[in-house]
Amino acid sequence: MNRGFTLAEVLITLGIIGVLAALTVPILTAKYKKVQTENQLKKIYSTVQQSVEMARNEYGDISSWDWSLDSNAFFEKYLSSAFSVVEYCSNGEGCWNEDGGYLLNGIKHNEAPTYLAGGPDAKITLADGTYLALKRNDNNHMHIYVDINGNKKPNTYGRDIFVMTLTAKNFSDYAHKIKVDGLYMFGHGLTRNNVKSIGCAKNGTGFTCGELILIDSWKIESDYPW
Secondary structure (H helix, E strand, O other), X not given: OOOOOOHHHHHHHHHHHHHHHHXXXXXXXXXXXXXXXXXXXXXXXXXXXXXXXXXXXHHOOHHHOOOOOOHHHHHHHHHOOOOOEEEEEEOOOOOOOOOOOEOOOOOEHHHOOHHHOOOOOEEEEEOOOOEEEEEXXXXXXXXXXXXXXXXXXXXXXXXXXXXXXXXXXXXXXXXXXXXXOEEEEOOOOOOHHHHHHHOOOOOOOOOOHHHHHHHOOOOOOOOOOO
């Protein structure tokens, strides 16, 4: 004689399904966020790179660009070609996270050591919600900060905030070994191990994490400090 499931059996089955879901959903969510980060970072990097090449074609070598322009004017003239800009916020309020963002080690950016402190020279909101911020280091290179999901959390370097370097000539310091002018991820030219040790670690700043993803063919690998 056929009989249905008892209430106890149904409850046990539902409990097992619930446990499996509780274990699986966070893993799938984390994987989705990683893939989304990989794709968004690659897209914005490629778009900035495209703008740089378009500017090279129109204005010549990066070293011949007018580096005396303020950062808003510099972006508008040389880097805005491939973007749909919603708002320019200069160095005032808006176009960036209100809390400034966090380093991978948990320190708020505006409470970080002096070499990381100081606001950007220019901030821009793009039509897709991405934030860009430019910080001039000297008349030869600047850093371009990008928050790939705008004001949404976690607002953390290496998670949704990444750093690029635009340089007019070869450039070498503790975080770069750049041989030719152009656009690069912060940390370009270092070995993978050095990229991890100086910034892309859980106790680091997260500044070099974009370079680590690029080195790994735009993938967030298992040793990434996610």
